Amino acid sequence: MDGYAGRILHVDLSNGKTDIHPLSEEYAKRYIGGIGLGMRLLLDNSVVGTDPFSPDNPLILTTGPLGGTMAPTGGNGHAFVSKSPLTNGLGEAKSHGFFGTELKRAGYDAVIFKRASEKPIYVWIDDDSVQLMDAKHIWGKSPQEAEEIIREDLGDFYIRVAAIGVAGEKLARVACIMNDVTRAAGRTGLGAVMGSKNLKAIAVRGTKDVKVAKPDEFIEYVKEMHERMKGPATAKYRTLGTPMNVLVHNSLGALPTRNFTNAVFEGAEKVSGEHLNERFVAKIDGCSSCAMRCEHIAVVPEGPYKGTTSRVEYEPLWAFGPHCGVDRLDSIIKAMELCNYYGLDNLSTGNIVGFAMDLYSHQILTKEDTGGIDLSFGNGDAAVELVHMIGKREGIGDILAEGVKRAAEKIGKGAEKYANHIKGLEMTGYDIRGLKTAAIGYAVSFRGADHNRHGAYALDLKGTVDRFKVEKGRSKIVISIEDLYAVIDSLIVCKFSRGIYYKEYDDLAKYYSLVTGLEMTAEELRMAGERINVLGRLFNIREGFTRKDDHLPPKVMSTPIPDNTVSKGSFISQKELDLMLDDYYAYRGWTKEGVPTVNKLKELGLDDLEYIVEIKV
C-alpha cells in the first residue's frame, strides 16, 4: 500500500503516551483518507453524547493517500475532524499549504489526539518521535507568532505548524486552526476543541520518502494534470480568484447583503474582485505541489489600515463586506487579518458581525450593549472593533464568540429571527432564497450551512436548472455532487482543482490506483463518496439529529428578496423545504425522517454501524 504511510498515531494528551496502529487496507479503500477516514475514526473513538469540550471528544487530524506526492494540490491538504462545538454534530475542516505534506513524510495518515492536557502544551512530531512540549511561552500568542517561536525553539525553519490563537484558547466556538501563516481549517469551531485540550499547536517535521506504486505512470499522469491546471478549468482561481463572485452574485440577485436583508449590494463595485486585484493584491502564492497558485495576498496600500496583509477569498470578503453592508476593502482586509491573528473562522466571524449589526438596526442591541460602538450596517471600523472583542471575548464579544445561534439564545428579544445558521453553523455567501437547488444541499449538509459539501450553487448560477423552482428529481444532481465532493475532501485534492478531473471518478480512481497500488474503480470510488456522506449522517443521528435539523436559516424562509432584480420576491417556504427533503431522502434511499436504512448500510458495507439506525427505522 504505497501513498499511504500505513500508520495511525494515537496521542494521549493527559500523559504523553503514544500508540501506533496500522491503517488497514480495508479502511484505506473504504474511507480513502481526509474527512472520510477522519469521520470513521471519530465514530470508532467516541461515545454518544460527549460534550465537544470534554476530554473524551477526540480531535482527529488526517492526510490523504496523495499527500506528499507531486499530484497538483493533492499533496498538500489535511483535515481536522471532531464533534463540533457549534453544531454538536459532525465537525470537519480542511486546510492546505504545507502542513499536511510534512505530516505524511513524518509517516502518519492520521493522528488521534485523545484526552486533554492539564497545562498548555504543544505536540512535537519529529518523524517517529512524539513529545508533549511546554507551551506556556506561546499561550496568548497568535498562530503566526506561535509558528515562528516554535521554529526558532526547535531550530528548523522548515518545521510546519498548525496552531490556535487566543480565540481557540478561550473556547470561542468559531475558532479555527491555522497553518502556514494564512491558511485555516476554518469551519465548525475545531480551534476551540484544541483549546479545550490545552493544545496550543502541532509542530511537525517529516523527513521520510513518499513513494508511489507506479512511479513512471504516475509522473506522466501528474505532468498531464499540471498542464490541465494551467488551462481554463482553473482560470478563475489563477486570475481574479474567488472574489470574482461578488459582481456575478450581485448581478444575479444572489449576493446576501446586510445579513440577508437584501440580495443586491449597492457597493458591490467597490468590493469587487476586479477592484481588489487592481488595488490590493500584491502577490499570488501557491501551496505545496500546486501548479495553479490561487492564494491572493492583499496588502492595504493607504489609509488607517495601511500595510495590513491578508490572504483574501470571496467568502470572508463577503462576510465582512456585503453581508455587513460594508463597501471598504481596507477594513474588510483588516478584519480578515485580525481573524487570522486571533484564530477565528473569518466566515463565521463576519456572519456574527452582520448578525449583530442587524440586531442593532432593530434596537435589540444598543450602544449600551456594544460598549459605545455604533454597529450600524456599513460601519467597517466598527466591524474591525468587534472582531477584536470576539477574538478576546471582551464585552459583547464574549457572547458573540459563541456563534449566532447561541448568542441569539442568550440575547433573547427575538434575536433568533436574525441568526442565519444551519445546525448552528453560520451561513455562507450565497443567497439561497433564489438558489433553490443549492438550498437542498445546504439543508442536508452534515456539517451545517455550507456550500462546499455540495457545490450545487453552480447549477443555479449557470442556469443549468430553473433556480427559482423546487421540483421532484432535483436532489439527484445535488447528491451526485455531494458524493464527488466527499471523495475530493478525502483524497484530499483541492476543490479549486475540481475542474481538471475531466472524467471525474475515472480520473480520480486512476490517481488513487497509481499512487497506492490498490485497484480502485470509478464506481467503487463513487460508492466511497456515498459511504462518507452516510457516515456524516450517521454521526449526527447518533448524536440525536432528526429531520428537524435539516432546516434553513430564518431569513431565507421569512424575508422575500425585496430588491428590483431577477430574484425579486424569492424565498423558501416550509412546503418547499419539505418537498426538497422528501425528494432528497428518497433519492438517498433513506427513510422519510432522513435515516439511512439497514439495507442501505449493508449495501455500503457499514453493517457494523447498524446499531445507530436500528431503533429509528
Next chain:
Amino acid sequence: MASIHKRKFVSSDPEKCVGCCVCEYACSFEKEKAFNPVKSRIRSVRLTPLINMALTCRLCEEAPCVAACPRDALSQSKETGVIIVDEDKCNGCGWCIEACDYGAIMIHPDKRVVFVCDLCNGNPKCVEWCPEEALDFVTADVLAQKARISAVKKLFQEALQQKIE
C-alpha cells in the same frame, strides 16, 4: 575568462516564484525516485507570503565550497562548472556548507555526505517542471540581458503611461 559565460545555472525569479515547491518534488523524484524535499538539490524558501524564492547551486567561479573542503572531496567541472562530490572522500564535515552563501550544498539525509545540483546532465528537471516559469537555465550573460530588457520595458511602460496621463 570567456569560457565561464558559457556555463548555465538554474536561476530563480522571486517575482514569479510562488513557493509551491514543485521544483523540490521534481528534483527528488528525478534523483531519488521518491518525493522528499530534504533530498532535493533545489530548496524553496518562503520568508513571508510576499517573498518566495528557490535556491540552488550558482556554479561560482573558483567555488568557495571546493576551496573549503579539507579532504579534496569536491572538485569543479571545467566544462560545466558543476561541483563534483567524491562520496568516498567526503566525511560530511560541513566546511563546504559554511562556505556556500546560498545554502546550495547540503548533507544528504541517508548517505551523510554532501550533495549538490548537477544540472541533470544539462536538462534540469526543476526548470522543466516549474509551473510559473520562475526557474531559468541560463548563463550569467543571458540573465543580465533579460534583466536589461525587463528594466527597459518597465521604464518604457512608465514613460508611455506618463504620456497618456
